[in-house]
Amino acid sequence: IETTMFLLAITCAFVSKTLSGSYMNSMLTQIERQFNIPTSLVGFINGSFEIDDLTITPTDTRWVGAWWFGFLICAGVNVLTAIPFFFLPKSLPKEGLENNADIIKNDKDEKQREEVKKKKDGITKDFLPFMKSLLCNPIYMLFILISIIQFNAFVNMFTFMPKYLEQQHGKSASDIIFLIGIYNLPPICIGYIAGGLIMKKFKITVKQAAHIACWLSLFEYLLHFLCFLMICDNSSVAGITTTYKGMQQDLYMGNAILADCNRDCNCPTKTWDPVCGNNGVSYMSACLAGCETSVGAGINMVFQNCSCILTSGNSSAVLGLCDKGHDCSMMLQYFLILSAIGSFIYSLSAIPGYMVLLRCIKPEEKSLGVGLHTFCTRVFAGIPAPIYFGTLVDSTCLHWGTLKCGESGACRIYDSTNFR
Numbered sequence: 001i002e003t004t005m006f007l008l009a010i011t012c013a014f015v016s017k018t019l020s021g022s023y024m025n026s027m028l029t030q031i032e033r034q035f036n037i038p039t040s041l042v043g044f045i046n047g048s049f050e051i052d053d054l055t056i057t058p059t060d061t062r063w064v065g066a067w068w069f070g071f072l073i074c075a076g077v078n079v080l081t082a083i084p085f086f087f088l089p090k091s092l093p094k095e096g097l098e099n100n101a102d103i104i105k106n107d108k109d110e111k112q113r114e115e116v117k118k119k120k121d122g123i124t125k126d127f128l129p130f131m132k133s134l135l136c137n138p139i140y141m142l143f144i145l146i147s148i149i150q151f152n153a154f155v156n157m158f159t160f161m162p163k164y165l166e167q168q169h170g171k172s173a174s175d176i177i178f179l180i181g182i183y184n185l186p187p188i189c190i191g192y193i194a195g196g197l198i199m200k201k202f203k204i205t206v207k208q209a210a211h212i213a214c215w216l217s218l219f220e221y222l223l224h225f226l227c228f229l230m231i232c233d234n235s236s237v238a239g240i241t242t243t244y245k246g247m248q249q250d251l252y253m254g255n256a257i258l259a260d261c262n263r264d265c266n267c268p269t270k271t272w273d274p275v276c277g278n279n280g281v282s283y284m285s286a287c288l289a290g291c292e293t294s295v296g297a298g299i300n301m302v303f304q305n306c307s308c309i310l311t312s313g314n315s316s317a318v319l320g321l322c323d324k325g326h327d328c329s330m331m332l333q334y335f336l337i338l339s340a341i342g343s344f345i346y347s348l349s350a351i352p353g354y355m356v357l358l359r360c361i362k363p364e365e366k367s368l369g370v371g372l373h374t375f376c377t378r379v380f381a382g383i384p385a386p387i388y389f390g391t392l393v394d395s396t397c398l399h400w401g402t403l404k405c406g407e408s409g410a411c412r413i414y415d416s417t418n419f420r
Helices: 002-035 039-044 069-081 101-121 124-135 138-169 173-201 206-229 326-359 363-382 384-394
Strands: 275-277 293-295 302-304 316-319 397-402 408-414
Touching: 124 138, 124 363, 138 173, 138 326, 138 363, 138 384, 173 326, 206 326, 326 363, 363 384, 384 408
Parallel strands: none
Antiparallel strands: 275 316, 293 302, 302 316, 397 408
């Protein structure tokens, strides 16, 4: 019963960690837009930045009402995951010793003597020898190197996937976050449980666990190459990707934001509040679409009498970018299915990989070894990965927002091909 409760507690902890991490990373796109900062600076959000452009109202398309509600849900889930740990005993019995009281008693006495010895000697005496032993352990150091490389890719994908799918498939950030959670969270949970059961059922050795983790990770890596086949064209935005006549233009020849139809409207060229015309072309704002009147409020607002929208009937526009069509929506479904398979394979290989980490080092060095592994992955992957990858993402920007001081703010639209 203790082992079952322990597995339940660990599973709940992994689920809550994944849920909270997904929600926190989904906030990056909103932070970038809300505070008008480049993607490369999102990696520094744990620091401080000035919030000087927060003048939106409930009628603005960027308005988010109960933005704090997600934090309450994540906090509640994290509190609930602590409940199973209260039912665990002070120490779990070793396998095969559950019914041998004498051996268990001797084992407890030995642990108590070791704790007393550690308190007398302190941790400084063994620190340097343990560090030298770990650094001279080729299997351990190779595992850290592989973990850093893998974690770099994982952090970048986990952090910027919502932005990529939003730009590539033309969906809203809320829809993308919801779909990522629905498609990826269940396979991750199932993969962690299945990996642990496989290790226990078949009594996998360290060498076998290393083979399983290696080949599963390699297969997942090769599987993601299929993502290059699930693509969509750039959104048709007048003055950026297309002309006001609806013809494709060179993306890097320079933006022609103004046209004859809106030149006398005195429209701000740095405002990004896109609207979709009934001709299938998007415009940076209703003013740049040449719209004269509007009806409705908030996200239901409809703009009418738009001089830049070339159509046979009454020209009108609604808030948001135009939809990319059924084919692009199907590509998104294929991508999410592939992502779910990849998430399952990744989580399935996580437990065997972690067992390799624990078994390749001496028992007395495990605490330091796990801590050093976590430290290296955070310092060499968790911190720098969003920064350098955010800079690469910024290099694909087609149109930048502008801060009040005149400097570049957040990117408004990316080149989907280069982003991929």
